[in-house]
Amino acid sequence: MDWPNACLGPAGADVGHCGLNLAQFYGVEAADAFLLAYMDRAGASFTYHPYWDLLSLFDGLAGGPPQVYGGWKAFGMTGLTDRIVAERIDRYQASLINRLGGN
Numbered sequence: 001m002d003w004p005n006a007c008l009g010p011a012g013a014d015v016g017h018c019g020l021n022l023a024q025f026y027g028v029e030a031a032d033a034f035l036l037a038y039m040d041r042a043g044a045s046f047t048y049h050p051y052w053d054l055l056s057l058f059d060g061l062a063g064g065p066p067q068v069y070g071g072w073k074a075f076g077m078t079g080l081t082d083r084i085v086a087e088r089i090d091r092y093q094a095s096l097i098n099r100l101g102g103n
Contacts, residue, residue: 011042016052020060023092024085025077031092053096061089 015038023031039048060066066086068077 010052011046012049012052013055015046015048016054016056019053020056020092023088024066025072025080027088028091028095032095050096050099053099057089057093057096 015035019031019035022034035048039046065082066089067082068080068085072080
């Protein structure tokens with residue numbers, strides 16, 4: 001992951017950001033698998049709250065419609081299109097709403 005602004009702060013912020021990236025790269029299943037693995041590994045030192053996932057999602061959409069970030073191709077993510085990223089973001093958003101208990 002490329003976290004140019006990573007710093008000491010809430011772990012949930014990094015977990016949410018990573019989940020968003022994984023959803024864009026590989027789909028919701030990868031983001032969910034990462035979250036479960038992180039929670040398992042961190043144990044009681046990490047309390048999950050969907051706030052961080054939603055914050056990362058909103059931050060990711062602040063620049064406009066979802067699209068392929070140019071830097072991703074330089075690191076081998078060549079199979080993505082703006083449409084694929086947008087569809088994955090839609091599915092990720094739906095999964096977050098379901099996680100909050102909405103429909």
